[in-house]
Amino acid sequence: MQKTVDKYFSTLSSKSKDSKRKLIYTWIENHETLKLLCEDPKTADLKYLRPVGVATILSxxxxxxxxxxxxxxxxxxxxxxxxxxxxxxxxxxxxxxxxxxxxxxxxxxxxxxxxxxxxxxxEAAPTPLLPDIPVDVFEALKRACLVGDKDKDLSSDDDLADDSESDGEDNE
Missing domain, CATH: 1.10.10 (Arc Repressor Mutant, subunit A)
Known part of the structure; x- marks a missing residue:
């Protein structure tokens, strides 16, 4: 056996050669099983054969x-x-x-x-930056959304002043 290992694995260290020697003895011991596996095309190319149940997987x-x-x-x-x-x-x-x-x-x-x-x-889109608007305009927009007064024109300062004085009540 030593001559065979030296011939085919001459570049390996002594520890690796010993490992190969043990592997060859395992092949000799399992010769019949290996022969059957080589005859079946499904198992002929396997490098390792684990017993059933050794590799546990999820369903x-x-x-x-x-x-x-x-x-x-x-x-x-x-x-x-x-x-x-x-x-x-x-x-x-x-x-x-x-x-x-x-x-x-x-x-x-x-x-x-x-x-x-x-x-x-x-990926999540970046949050858009809010435009720079004055605080009073923002507050008026917020009130309009909460009250439901979406059709009101908030572009004039007079309307904003009227809204802030009335606090949401009609004074007509």
């Missing part, structure tokens, strides 16, 4: 719930961080009785599309 329904949560926060302008996503995913997994789900960094990396930045068309 499609649970993932939709998580996406809805992220979208709700984004709609309100709240950025979603990785730890926030992890905590919410763990809560949803507990609600759906998914045992062993960890929301690891690798899982979050696989869900990067959920956290991708919003396109610029979805």
């Amino acid at each position: 499609a329904e649970a993932e939709q719930e998580l996406v809805g949560w992220v979208n709700m926060l984004r709609k309100d302008g709240v950025p979603v961080s990785g730890p926030m996503l992890e905590m919410q995913a763990l809560e949803i997994a507990a609600e759906h009785d998914v045992l062993g789900f960890k929301a690891s960094w690798h899982w979050r990396k696989g869900k990067a599309h959920i956290l991708s930045p919003l396109p610029s068309t979805c």
